[in-house]
Amino acid sequence: MAEVVEFRVPAGSHQTLLVWGLEPQPGLERSLFSAFSKFGPLYSVRAHRNAAVAGPGYYAIIKFYSAGDARRAQRTCNGQRLFQESPLKVCVCTKQKGFQQQVLALNSNKCQELANHYLGFNGWSSRIITLQNVSGFDGENEELGETLQKRSVKYLCAVEVTLPHHRVRTRGVALGEADIENSGDPLEFVTASRRAQKVAVGKALSCAFQKILLVVLENGKVAVEYNPTQEELTDSLTEEELKGLVQVSELSVEQFDLEEEVLSDVSFDDELPSREVPSN
Numbered sequence: 001m002a003e004v005v006e007f008r009v010p011a012g013s014h015q016t017l018l019v020w021g022l023e024p025q026p027g028l029e030r031s032l033f034s035a036f037s038k039f040g041p042l043y044s045v046r047a048h049r050n051a052a053v054a055g056p057g058y059y060a061i062i063k064f065y066s067a068g069d070a071r072r073a074q075r076t077c078n079g080q081r082l083f084q085e086s087p088l089k090v091c092v093c094t095k096q097k098g099f100q101q102q103v104l105a106l107n108s109n110k111c112q113e114l115a116n117h118y119l120g121f122n123g124w125s126s127r128i129i130t131l132q133n134v135s136g137f138d139g140e141n142e143e144l145g146e147t148l149q150k151r152s153v154k155y156l157c158a159v160e161v162t163l164p165h166h167r168v169r170t171r172g173v174a175l176g177e178a179d180i181e182n183s184g185d186p187l188e189f190v191t192a193s194r195r196a197q198k199v200a201v202g203k204a205l206s207c208a209f210q211k212i213l214l215v216v217l218e219n220g221k222v223a224v225e226y227n228p229t230q231e232e233l234t235d236s237l238t239e240e241e242l243k244g245l246v247q248v249s250e251l252s253v254e255q256f257d258l259e260e261e262v263l264s265d266v267s268f269d270d271e272l273p274s275r276e277v278p279s280n
Helices: 028-039 067-077 108-119 186-209 239-248 250-256
Strands: 003-006 016-022 042-049 058-064 089-092 125-133 151-163 168-180 212-216 222-226
Touching (some): 168 222
Antiparallel strands (some): 003 212, 016 058, 016 089, 042 058, 151 168
């Protein structure tokens, strides 16, 4: 039986484990990650203190990308001590009726982790096709003599992801923006530009991965399906045509501003993005 794994934040209850009976200890989430990641890649591990009525101790929510991995982990770990003296209780979460969770794009760091796991470090590559400054396209207007207290810098980026063994190629286009706190400071402008470039590259990479479906077979082998969510103009254009579209698409800038999940482990440092996004 095959299972489809998407480059999206796992939202299904069948991909989520509830672990309780946890004893307080330093590095509890690291211990959980080490124990459960043996069954497959994890999206998140979150430990919480029990409610007062439940008594002392902790419980944890563990999200897998694969429902099959979650089931194997539940069967193997339920009733086992693993890293503590008392046995753990592990169950697959039940579906909450009337609650529909929004499906969010996976951030670029998580996309790369997932691709490395299923495709291998040499099974995919990415590159930046173009990275254009589009600041001023959406209303930064000084014709009326208005001085804006806060300005921003925006970059529009196009990235291509290639899976050579599966003959799949996808592209993503996205907008990155960063505020300039002090417009009179040249260093602040450079710093904001670097941050906007990094955000644009990351979001464009995530956008490209959204069109890829990983079909995981029972024998562990992985097939790939190309699955655009809508009519994709960017994938059919030549590289020169795509560069031209980015340069002249003043009225279409906002349509590329994808809503990507914001995670605590995403950092926006001041490193300039390279012209080739590394695959490791």
